[in-house]
Amino acid sequence: MEFGSERSDSDHGGEVKDEKRSDSGVGDETAVIKEPPMTNTKRTIPEDGPSASINKKEEVDELENAKAKMREIREENQRLKMCLNRVMNDYKTLQVHIHNITQQETPNSSDKENTNLQEIIKESELVSLSLGNFLSNPRNDEKAKTQMKEKEYENLSLGLECKFETSKSTSTTEHLLKPSPENSSEVPKEEEAGETWTPHKDEVSLENPAKKTRVCVRARCDTPTLNDGCQWRKYGQKISKGNPCPRAYYRCTVAPSCPVRKQVQRCAQDMSILITTYEGTHNHSLPLSATAMASTTSAAASMLLTGSSTSHYSSMPPSSATTTTSSNLHHGLNLYLPNDGSKPKQFYLSHPALSISSTSQSHPTVTLDLTSNIPLSSSSSAPNFGGRLFTSSNYNPITRPLLYPSSTSLNFTSSESNAMSWSNGFLSHNAQPYSNNNNRNILSNINLGRQPMENMYHSYMQRNNNNAPIPHQEAQHSMPDTIAAATKFIIADPSFQSSLAAALTSIIGTGNTQGNQSGGEDSGKNKKWGDLFPSSSSRDNNN
DNA sequence: CGGTTTTGACCTGCGC
DNA sequence: GCGCAGGTCAAAACCG
Numbered sequence: 358m359e360f361g362s363e364r365s366d367s368d369h370g371g372e373v374k375d376e377k378r379s380d381s382g383v384g385d386e387t388a389v390i391k392e393p394p395m396t397n398t399k400r401t402i403p404e405d406g407p408s409a410s411i412n413k414k415e416e417v418d419e420l421e422n423a424k425a426k427m428r429e430i431r432e433e434n435q436r437l438k439m440c441l442n443r444v445m446n447d448y449k450t451l452q453v454h455i456h457n458i459t460q461q462e463t464p465n466s467s468d469k470e471n472t473n474l475q476e477i478i479k480e481s482e483l484v485s486l487s488l489g490n491f492l493s494n495p496r497n498d499e500k501a502k503t504q505m506k507e508k509e510y511e512n513l514s515l516g517l518e519c520k521f522e523t524s525k526s527t528s529t530t531e532h533l534l535k536p537s538p539e540n541s542s543e544v545p546k547e548e549e550a551g552e553t554w555t556p557h558k559d560e561v562s563l564e565n566p567a568k569k570t571r572v573c574v575r576a577r578c579d580t581p582t583l584n585d586g587c588q589w590r591k592y593g594q595k596i597s598k599g600n601p602c603p604r605a606y607y608r609c610t611v612a613p614s615c616p617v618r619k620q621v622q623r624c625a626q627d628m629s630i631l632i633t634t635y636e637g638t639h640n641h642s643l644p645l646s647a648t649a650m651a652s653t654t655s656a657a658a659s660m661l662l663t664g665s666s667t668s669h670y671s672s673m674p675p676s677s678a679t680t681t682t683s684s685n686l687h688h689g690l691n692l693y694l695p696n697d698g699s700k701p702k703q704f705y706l707s708h709p710a711l712s713i714s715s716t717s718q719s720h721p722t723v724t725l726d727l728t729s730n731i732p733l734s735s736s737s738s739a740p741n742f743g744g745r746l747f748t749s750s751n752y753n754p755i756t757r758p759l760l761y762p763s764s765t766s767l768n769f770t771s772s773e774s775n776a777m778s779w780s781n782g783f784l785s786h787n788a789q790p791y792s793n794n795n796n797r798n799i800l801s802n803i804n805l806g807r808q809p810m811e812n813m814y815h816s817y818m819q820r821n822n823n824n825a826p827i828p829h830q831e832a833q834h835s836m837p838d839t840i841a842a843a844t845k846f847i848i849a850d851p852s853f854q855s856s857l858a859a860a861l862t863s864i865i866g867t868g869n870t871q872g873n874q875s876g877g878e879d880s881g882k883n884k885k886w887g888d889l890f891p892s893s894s895s896r897d898n899n900n
Numbered sequence: 901c902g903g904t905t906t907t908g909a910c911c912t913g914c915g916c
Numbered sequence: 917g918c919g920c921a922g923g924t925c926a927a928a929a930c931c932g
Contacts, residue, residue: 591905593924606923610903620923905930912923 571636572654575624576727578631582621585633586647587611589619600625612641630728657723 576583582605589607597604602623609617617637624630635654643651 590903592926594906595922595924598921604922618923901932903931906928908925908927910923910925913921915920916918 571634571722572657573632573634573722573724574650574654574727575630575632575724577629579629580631581605582607583631583633583650585650586644587617587639587651597622602628609637609639611639611643611647615640627728634722653725654723657725 574583582589588610590610591605592608593606594603595606600622602625604620604622607619607621609615609619615637617635617639619636620632620634622632624632639651
């Protein structure tokens with residue numbers, strides 16, 4: 358997801374680390390406190406002779422030294438507390454400031470909207486939590502439970518987590534990320550993790566835990582492999598049954614011990630479709646350009662596990678069931694896993710582009726089908742996702758990330774209006790129900806792989822756009838304005854820029870259509886932001 | 901020269 | 917046990 362938020366992850370991790378450091382400081386303090394009684398005990402021992410007075414003097418000196426140390430530590434403790442308070446105050450002030458700004462933007466906004474904004478902020482926090490960040494002081498037990506639950510899911514997540522060099526912290530991100538060589542002693546090895554993790558009870562019945570979850574990405578691609586930003590080395594090729602096109606086997610070469618593998622094969626029916634199957638988890642930091650795909654595949658794998666762990670089975674055929682049970686699952690997805698285990702089955706989710714297939718023999722596989730072009734918006738051509746039509750009244754094209762090419766931007770909605778979108782490497786979940794009044798529609802996006810603040814930018818952007826008195830059809834035609842507004846926000850946040858650049862790079866690549874199977878695959882990271890968004894080089898141009 | 905690709909051999913799991 | 921298919925290994929060839 359792993360996943361903008363990456364920076365956030367590391368930041369939070371840093372906080373946790375700092376806090377631990379202060380904790381250890383407290384520990385030192387207690388150690389110092391314990392020392393005087395020891396000396397006191399010493400002092401009570403009756404000693405005779407001239408050496409006794411000398412010893413007493415030394416003890417008094419020690420006592421004074423210890424007291425002085427204690428004072429120093431207390432002072433430092435106070436300083437740290439003040440520092441923490443300052444940070445907290447700054448945070449609150451910033452929050453209020455954002456709140457005020459949004460209120461100014463919508464002077465007639467109701468209390469409901471304010472609540473929505475607070476929810477956005479809350480959910481932004483939740484996002485960071487779901488990505489493995491533990492707040493030092495959970496607000497309540499419910500939140501802590503959610504964290505634990507989500508952590509559990511993440512520990513079950515198998516696919517292609519991304520790791521960032523800055524995330525060497527004690528955040529739980531490390532738990533779901535595979536160990537780097539330096540900390541491998543503390544965390545089980547990849548192979549062990551893949552085979553010895555304790556699956557959810559429901560999952561035990563679903564599949565052999567030894568089989569790793571795979572994420573299959575179907576995409577139209579001219580190049581021999583999908584440009585996902587990682588470095589791969591081909592180690593084998595095989596003609597598989599039922600497909601004249603050979604299947605190529607690649608191994609991740611970013612780190613020598615990285616267990617991640619991928620299989621690449623052209624679709625027999627349509628040679629332009631490239632089927633890339635990822636398996637395993639990176640045990641190293643990924644290049645920026647690789648994080649988007651890693652986040653997405655990880656999110657997809659997590660969805661499989663999350664969905665399956667909710668154990669909503671149905672014997673209904675997918676076609677009919679997709680409209681009935683989607684709301685029961687976390688993400689509004691329907692998971693239909695085999696209970697007979699005899700024949701290969703594919704279980705379609707709310708969106709035809711996302712499916713989970715599984716056989717009795719093979720690995721459970723999440724398939725992301727990026728081959729179908731989903732129209733940006735039009736009530737006439739809007740696809741029916743999960744039995745719900747996107748119409749101009751409930752589907753706002755502006756809420757779709759305009760910066761993402763439509764060809765790879767997927768959107769999932771359930772019958773309960775909880776929408777999920779997979780947009781160029783980032784999975785978004787619209788937790789807020791669509792409002793009938795689109796101008797008051799606030800979507801809080803849970804983006805796996807971005808900073809919470811970016812969610813706010815996104816939401817804020819949506820608000821701005823939604824508050825503008827532009828009919829939707831008209832809004833579609835005012836793309837330059839929207840792009841300008843979007844660019845403005847992008848410029849405001851460099852980390853968002855890099856995240857977005859990574860996402861775009863992973864999808865668009867470098868425009869290089871020549872084969873770049875090995876080291877060339879990460880060439881996308883060389884693409885500069887300015888190449889993607891030339892306007893960002895000059896802020897004034899957008900005003 | 902080091903890294904990557906190619907390709908035949910080998911291993912493993914599963915169905916019959 | 918045998919055959920098949922998927923997956924991996926490793927030596928040779930290739931490439932920058």
